[in-house]
Amino acid sequence: MKNENEKLDQLFENLENQWDVQELDSQHLERFSKKMILKKRKRNYSFIYAVAASVVVFLGVTLFYTNNEKPKELKFASKETRQTDSIFTVLIQNELEKINEKKSPENEKIINDALKQMKSLDSDYDKIVHELEVNGECKPLIYAMISNLQTRISFLQSVLQRIEETEKLKKLNDAKTI
Incomplete structure:
Protein backbone atom coordinates (compact mmCIF):
# COMPACT_ATOMS: atom_id res chain seq x y z
CA MET A 1 0.00 0.00 0.00
CA LYS A 2 2.87 2.36 0.83
CA ASN A 3 4.41 1.69 -2.56
CA GLU A 4 1.23 2.79 -4.31
CA ASN A 5 1.00 5.97 -2.24
CA GLU A 6 4.62 6.76 -3.00
CA LYS A 7 4.00 6.24 -6.69
CA LEU A 8 1.04 8.61 -6.61
CA ASP A 9 3.01 11.23 -4.73
CA GLN A 10 5.80 10.94 -7.23
CA LEU A 11 3.36 11.25 -10.13
CA PHE A 12 1.87 14.44 -8.70
CA GLU A 13 5.33 15.89 -8.07
CA ASN A 14 6.23 15.32 -11.71
CA LEU A 15 3.03 17.06 -12.86
CA GLU A 16 3.35 19.95 -10.42
CA ASN A 17 4.41 22.56 -12.97
CA GLN A 18 1.92 21.39 -15.55
CA TRP A 19 -1.27 22.20 -13.63
CA ASP A 20 -3.53 24.96 -14.91
CA VAL A 21 -3.88 27.21 -11.90
CA GLN A 22 -4.83 30.40 -13.68
CA GLU A 23 -7.60 32.41 -12.01
CA LEU A 24 -10.82 32.98 -13.99
CA ASP A 25 -11.67 36.57 -14.76
CA SER A 26 -14.50 38.25 -12.87
CA GLN A 27 -16.86 38.26 -15.90
CA HIS A 28 -16.71 34.49 -16.34
CA PRO A 71 -69.30 1.32 -43.22
CA LYS A 72 -68.11 1.24 -46.78
CA GLU A 73 -70.34 2.89 -49.28
CA LEU A 74 -70.27 2.01 -52.92
CA LYS A 75 -69.73 5.60 -54.08
CA PHE A 76 -68.22 4.43 -57.34
CA ALA A 77 -71.01 1.96 -58.19
CA SER A 78 -74.18 2.46 -60.17
CA LYS A 79 -77.43 3.47 -58.51
CA GLU A 80 -78.86 -0.07 -58.83
CA THR A 81 -75.81 -1.64 -57.23
CA ARG A 82 -75.90 0.82 -54.34
CA GLN A 83 -79.62 0.16 -53.81
CA THR A 84 -79.09 -3.60 -53.84
CA ASP A 85 -76.23 -3.27 -51.37
CA SER A 86 -78.21 -1.03 -49.02
CA ILE A 87 -81.25 -3.36 -49.05
CA PHE A 88 -79.17 -6.42 -48.29
CA THR A 89 -77.20 -4.53 -45.64
CA VAL A 90 -80.42 -3.58 -43.84
CA LEU A 91 -81.62 -7.19 -43.98
CA ILE A 92 -78.30 -8.44 -42.61
CA GLN A 93 -78.39 -5.89 -39.79
CA ASN A 94 -81.94 -6.98 -38.88
CA GLU A 95 -80.91 -10.63 -38.75
CA LEU A 96 -77.88 -9.79 -36.60
CA GLU A 97 -80.10 -7.85 -34.20
CA LYS A 98 -82.49 -10.82 -33.95
CA ILE A 99 -79.56 -13.11 -33.16
CA ASN A 100 -78.18 -10.73 -30.53
CA GLU A 101 -81.63 -10.56 -28.89
CA LYS A 102 -81.59 -14.35 -28.54
CA LYS A 103 -78.21 -14.33 -26.80
CA SER A 104 -78.16 -16.50 -23.71
CA PRO A 105 -75.60 -18.75 -21.98
CA GLU A 106 -76.97 -21.79 -23.87
CA ASN A 107 -76.69 -20.04 -27.26
CA GLU A 108 -73.47 -18.15 -26.65
CA LYS A 109 -71.23 -20.66 -28.41
CA ILE A 110 -73.47 -20.82 -31.48
CA ILE A 111 -73.63 -17.04 -31.68
CA ASN A 112 -69.87 -16.57 -31.24
CA ASP A 113 -69.17 -19.12 -33.97
CA ALA A 114 -71.70 -17.41 -36.23
CA LEU A 115 -70.08 -14.02 -35.68
CA LYS A 116 -66.66 -15.47 -36.55
CA GLN A 117 -68.11 -16.89 -39.76
CA MET A 118 -69.71 -13.52 -40.51
CA LYS A 119 -66.33 -11.83 -40.18
CA SER A 120 -64.97 -14.21 -42.79
CA LEU A 121 -67.88 -13.46 -45.11
CA ASP A 122 -67.43 -9.73 -44.47
CA SER A 123 -63.78 -9.90 -45.46
CA ASP A 124 -64.76 -11.74 -48.65
CA TYR A 125 -67.29 -9.00 -49.34
CA ASP A 126 -64.63 -6.32 -48.79
CA LYS A 127 -62.43 -8.05 -51.35
CA ILE A 128 -65.28 -8.07 -53.85
CA VAL A 129 -65.95 -4.37 -53.23
CA HIS A 130 -62.26 -3.65 -53.73
CA GLU A 131 -62.32 -5.53 -57.03
CA LEU A 132 -65.38 -3.52 -58.07
CA GLU A 133 -63.54 -0.35 -57.21
CA VAL A 134 -60.45 -1.34 -59.16
CA ASN A 135 -61.99 -3.05 -62.19
CA GLY A 136 -65.37 -1.34 -62.35
CA GLU A 137 -68.73 -3.02 -62.48
CA CYS A 138 -68.93 -6.25 -64.42
CA LYS A 139 -71.47 -9.06 -64.22
CA PRO A 140 -69.25 -11.64 -62.49
CA LEU A 141 -68.33 -9.21 -59.73
CA ILE A 142 -71.92 -8.03 -59.27
CA TYR A 143 -73.06 -11.67 -59.08
CA ALA A 144 -70.30 -12.42 -56.56
CA MET A 145 -71.37 -9.45 -54.45
CA ILE A 146 -75.05 -10.44 -54.50
CA SER A 147 -74.16 -14.06 -53.83
CA ASN A 148 -72.08 -13.05 -50.81
CA LEU A 149 -74.92 -10.90 -49.46
CA GLN A 150 -77.45 -13.71 -49.99
CA THR A 151 -75.11 -16.21 -48.34
CA ARG A 152 -74.76 -13.97 -45.29
CA ILE A 153 -78.54 -13.56 -44.97
CA SER A 154 -79.28 -17.26 -45.39
CA PHE A 155 -76.46 -18.11 -42.95
CA LEU A 156 -77.90 -15.76 -40.33
CA GLN A 157 -81.37 -17.18 -40.88
CA SER A 158 -80.08 -20.73 -40.40
CA VAL A 159 -78.29 -19.65 -37.22
CA LEU A 160 -81.53 -18.11 -35.96
CA GLN A 161 -83.37 -21.33 -36.81
CA ARG A 162 -80.72 -23.36 -34.97
CA ILE A 163 -81.05 -21.14 -31.90
CA GLU A 164 -84.82 -21.51 -31.91
CA GLU A 165 -84.50 -25.31 -32.20
CA THR A 166 -82.08 -25.32 -29.28
CA GLU A 167 -84.53 -23.27 -27.21
CA LYS A 168 -87.40 -25.65 -28.08
CA LEU A 169 -85.32 -28.67 -27.08
CA LYS A 170 -84.42 -27.00 -23.80
CA LYS A 171 -88.08 -26.27 -23.11
CA LEU A 172 -89.02 -29.88 -23.90
CA ASN A 173 -86.29 -31.21 -21.62
CA ASP A 174 -87.37 -28.83 -18.87
CA ALA A 175 -91.02 -29.93 -19.31
CA LYS A 176 -90.07 -33.64 -19.14
CA THR A 177 -88.07 -33.21 -15.94
CA ILE A 178 -90.92 -31.49 -14.14
Missing part, protein backbone atom coordinates in the same frame (compact mmCIF):
# COMPACT_ATOMS: atom_id res chain seq x y z
CA LEU A 29 -19.57 33.70 -13.96
CA GLU A 30 -21.88 36.24 -15.65
CA ARG A 31 -21.16 34.88 -19.16
CA PHE A 32 -21.69 31.32 -17.96
CA SER A 33 -25.00 32.22 -16.30
CA LYS A 34 -26.26 33.93 -19.48
CA LYS A 35 -25.38 30.88 -21.57
CA MET A 36 -27.24 28.61 -19.14
CA ILE A 37 -30.33 30.82 -19.31
CA LEU A 38 -30.27 30.72 -23.12
CA LYS A 39 -29.97 26.93 -23.08
CA LYS A 40 -32.94 26.66 -20.71
CA ARG A 41 -35.05 28.76 -23.07
CA LYS A 42 -34.19 26.53 -26.01
CA ARG A 43 -35.18 23.44 -24.05
CA ASN A 44 -38.61 24.90 -23.34
CA TYR A 45 -39.31 25.43 -27.02
CA SER A 46 -38.22 21.94 -27.95
CA PHE A 47 -40.52 20.54 -25.27
CA ILE A 48 -43.45 22.53 -26.67
CA TYR A 49 -42.67 21.28 -30.18
CA ALA A 50 -42.53 17.70 -28.90
CA VAL A 51 -45.91 18.07 -27.19
CA ALA A 52 -47.43 19.64 -30.30
CA ALA A 53 -46.06 16.87 -32.50
CA SER A 54 -47.47 14.25 -30.14
CA VAL A 55 -50.89 15.88 -30.28
CA VAL A 56 -50.80 15.94 -34.09
CA VAL A 57 -49.81 12.27 -34.23
CA PHE A 58 -52.54 11.37 -31.74
CA LEU A 59 -55.18 13.22 -33.78
CA GLY A 60 -53.97 11.57 -36.98
CA VAL A 61 -54.16 8.10 -35.49
CA THR A 62 -57.59 8.82 -34.02
CA LEU A 63 -58.95 10.04 -37.34
CA PHE A 64 -57.43 7.07 -39.17
CA TYR A 65 -59.09 4.52 -36.88
CA THR A 66 -62.45 6.26 -36.79
CA ASN A 67 -62.51 6.41 -40.59
CA ASN A 68 -61.93 2.66 -40.82
CA GLU A 69 -64.92 1.94 -38.61
CA LYS A 70 -67.40 3.65 -40.93
Whole structure:
Protein backbone atom coordinates (compact mmCIF):
# COMPACT_ATOMS: atom_id res chain seq x y z
CA MET A 1 0.00 0.00 0.00
CA LYS A 2 2.87 2.36 0.83
CA ASN A 3 4.41 1.69 -2.56
CA GLU A 4 1.23 2.79 -4.31
CA ASN A 5 1.00 5.97 -2.24
CA GLU A 6 4.62 6.76 -3.00
CA LYS A 7 4.00 6.24 -6.69
CA LEU A 8 1.04 8.61 -6.61
CA ASP A 9 3.01 11.23 -4.73
CA GLN A 10 5.80 10.94 -7.23
CA LEU A 11 3.36 11.25 -10.13
CA PHE A 12 1.87 14.44 -8.70
CA GLU A 13 5.33 15.89 -8.07
CA ASN A 14 6.23 15.32 -11.71
CA LEU A 15 3.03 17.06 -12.86
CA GLU A 16 3.35 19.95 -10.42
CA ASN A 17 4.41 22.56 -12.97
CA GLN A 18 1.92 21.39 -15.55
CA TRP A 19 -1.27 22.20 -13.63
CA ASP A 20 -3.53 24.96 -14.91
CA VAL A 21 -3.88 27.21 -11.90
CA GLN A 22 -4.83 30.40 -13.68
CA GLU A 23 -7.60 32.41 -12.01
CA LEU A 24 -10.82 32.98 -13.99
CA ASP A 25 -11.67 36.57 -14.76
CA SER A 26 -14.50 38.25 -12.87
CA GLN A 27 -16.86 38.26 -15.90
CA HIS A 28 -16.71 34.49 -16.34
CA LEU A 29 -19.57 33.70 -13.96
CA GLU A 30 -21.88 36.24 -15.65
CA ARG A 31 -21.16 34.88 -19.16
CA PHE A 32 -21.69 31.32 -17.96
CA SER A 33 -25.00 32.22 -16.30
CA LYS A 34 -26.26 33.93 -19.48
CA LYS A 35 -25.38 30.88 -21.57
CA MET A 36 -27.24 28.61 -19.14
CA ILE A 37 -30.33 30.82 -19.31
CA LEU A 38 -30.27 30.72 -23.12
CA LYS A 39 -29.97 26.93 -23.08
CA LYS A 40 -32.94 26.66 -20.71
CA ARG A 41 -35.05 28.76 -23.07
CA LYS A 42 -34.19 26.53 -26.01
CA ARG A 43 -35.18 23.44 -24.05
CA ASN A 44 -38.61 24.90 -23.34
CA TYR A 45 -39.31 25.43 -27.02
CA SER A 46 -38.22 21.94 -27.95
CA PHE A 47 -40.52 20.54 -25.27
CA ILE A 48 -43.45 22.53 -26.67
CA TYR A 49 -42.67 21.28 -30.18
CA ALA A 50 -42.53 17.70 -28.90
CA VAL A 51 -45.91 18.07 -27.19
CA ALA A 52 -47.43 19.64 -30.30
CA ALA A 53 -46.06 16.87 -32.50
CA SER A 54 -47.47 14.25 -30.14
CA VAL A 55 -50.89 15.88 -30.28
CA VAL A 56 -50.80 15.94 -34.09
CA VAL A 57 -49.81 12.27 -34.23
CA PHE A 58 -52.54 11.37 -31.74
CA LEU A 59 -55.18 13.22 -33.78
CA GLY A 60 -53.97 11.57 -36.98
CA VAL A 61 -54.16 8.10 -35.49
CA THR A 62 -57.59 8.82 -34.02
CA LEU A 63 -58.95 10.04 -37.34
CA PHE A 64 -57.43 7.07 -39.17
CA TYR A 65 -59.09 4.52 -36.88
CA THR A 66 -62.45 6.26 -36.79
CA ASN A 67 -62.51 6.41 -40.59
CA ASN A 68 -61.93 2.66 -40.82
CA GLU A 69 -64.92 1.94 -38.61
CA LYS A 70 -67.40 3.65 -40.93
CA PRO A 71 -69.30 1.32 -43.22
CA LYS A 72 -68.11 1.24 -46.78
CA GLU A 73 -70.34 2.89 -49.28
CA LEU A 74 -70.27 2.01 -52.92
CA LYS A 75 -69.73 5.60 -54.08
CA PHE A 76 -68.22 4.43 -57.34
CA ALA A 77 -71.01 1.96 -58.19
CA SER A 78 -74.18 2.46 -60.17
CA LYS A 79 -77.43 3.47 -58.51
CA GLU A 80 -78.86 -0.07 -58.83
CA THR A 81 -75.81 -1.64 -57.23
CA ARG A 82 -75.90 0.82 -54.34
CA GLN A 83 -79.62 0.16 -53.81
CA THR A 84 -79.09 -3.60 -53.84
CA ASP A 85 -76.23 -3.27 -51.37
CA SER A 86 -78.21 -1.03 -49.02
CA ILE A 87 -81.25 -3.36 -49.05
CA PHE A 88 -79.17 -6.42 -48.29
CA THR A 89 -77.20 -4.53 -45.64
CA VAL A 90 -80.42 -3.58 -43.84
CA LEU A 91 -81.62 -7.19 -43.98
CA ILE A 92 -78.30 -8.44 -42.61
CA GLN A 93 -78.39 -5.89 -39.79
CA ASN A 94 -81.94 -6.98 -38.88
CA GLU A 95 -80.91 -10.63 -38.75
CA LEU A 96 -77.88 -9.79 -36.60
CA GLU A 97 -80.10 -7.85 -34.20
CA LYS A 98 -82.49 -10.82 -33.95
CA ILE A 99 -79.56 -13.11 -33.16
CA ASN A 100 -78.18 -10.73 -30.53
CA GLU A 101 -81.63 -10.56 -28.89
CA LYS A 102 -81.59 -14.35 -28.54
CA LYS A 103 -78.21 -14.33 -26.80
CA SER A 104 -78.16 -16.50 -23.71
CA PRO A 105 -75.60 -18.75 -21.98
CA GLU A 106 -76.97 -21.79 -23.87
CA ASN A 107 -76.69 -20.04 -27.26
CA GLU A 108 -73.47 -18.15 -26.65
CA LYS A 109 -71.23 -20.66 -28.41
CA ILE A 110 -73.47 -20.82 -31.48
CA ILE A 111 -73.63 -17.04 -31.68
CA ASN A 112 -69.87 -16.57 -31.24
CA ASP A 113 -69.17 -19.12 -33.97
CA ALA A 114 -71.70 -17.41 -36.23
CA LEU A 115 -70.08 -14.02 -35.68
CA LYS A 116 -66.66 -15.47 -36.55
CA GLN A 117 -68.11 -16.89 -39.76
CA MET A 118 -69.71 -13.52 -40.51
CA LYS A 119 -66.33 -11.83 -40.18
CA SER A 120 -64.97 -14.21 -42.79
CA LEU A 121 -67.88 -13.46 -45.11
CA ASP A 122 -67.43 -9.73 -44.47
CA SER A 123 -63.78 -9.90 -45.46
CA ASP A 124 -64.76 -11.74 -48.65
CA TYR A 125 -67.29 -9.00 -49.34
CA ASP A 126 -64.63 -6.32 -48.79
CA LYS A 127 -62.43 -8.05 -51.35
CA ILE A 128 -65.28 -8.07 -53.85
CA VAL A 129 -65.95 -4.37 -53.23
CA HIS A 130 -62.26 -3.65 -53.73
CA GLU A 131 -62.32 -5.53 -57.03
CA LEU A 132 -65.38 -3.52 -58.07
CA GLU A 133 -63.54 -0.35 -57.21
CA VAL A 134 -60.45 -1.34 -59.16
CA ASN A 135 -61.99 -3.05 -62.19
CA GLY A 136 -65.37 -1.34 -62.35
CA GLU A 137 -68.73 -3.02 -62.48
CA CYS A 138 -68.93 -6.25 -64.42
CA LYS A 139 -71.47 -9.06 -64.22
CA PRO A 140 -69.25 -11.64 -62.49
CA LEU A 141 -68.33 -9.21 -59.73
CA ILE A 142 -71.92 -8.03 -59.27
CA TYR A 143 -73.06 -11.67 -59.08
CA ALA A 144 -70.30 -12.42 -56.56
CA MET A 145 -71.37 -9.45 -54.45
CA ILE A 146 -75.05 -10.44 -54.50
CA SER A 147 -74.16 -14.06 -53.83
CA ASN A 148 -72.08 -13.05 -50.81
CA LEU A 149 -74.92 -10.90 -49.46
CA GLN A 150 -77.45 -13.71 -49.99
CA THR A 151 -75.11 -16.21 -48.34
CA ARG A 152 -74.76 -13.97 -45.29
CA ILE A 153 -78.54 -13.56 -44.97
CA SER A 154 -79.28 -17.26 -45.39
CA PHE A 155 -76.46 -18.11 -42.95
CA LEU A 156 -77.90 -15.76 -40.33
CA GLN A 157 -81.37 -17.18 -40.88
CA SER A 158 -80.08 -20.73 -40.40
CA VAL A 159 -78.29 -19.65 -37.22
CA LEU A 160 -81.53 -18.11 -35.96
CA GLN A 161 -83.37 -21.33 -36.81
CA ARG A 162 -80.72 -23.36 -34.97
CA ILE A 163 -81.05 -21.14 -31.90
CA GLU A 164 -84.82 -21.51 -31.91
CA GLU A 165 -84.50 -25.31 -32.20
CA THR A 166 -82.08 -25.32 -29.28
CA GLU A 167 -84.53 -23.27 -27.21
CA LYS A 168 -87.40 -25.65 -28.08
CA LEU A 169 -85.32 -28.67 -27.08
CA LYS A 170 -84.42 -27.00 -23.80
CA LYS A 171 -88.08 -26.27 -23.11
CA LEU A 172 -89.02 -29.88 -23.90
CA ASN A 173 -86.29 -31.21 -21.62
CA ASP A 174 -87.37 -28.83 -18.87
CA ALA A 175 -91.02 -29.93 -19.31
CA LYS A 176 -90.07 -33.64 -19.14
CA THR A 177 -88.07 -33.21 -15.94
CA ILE A 178 -90.92 -31.49 -14.14
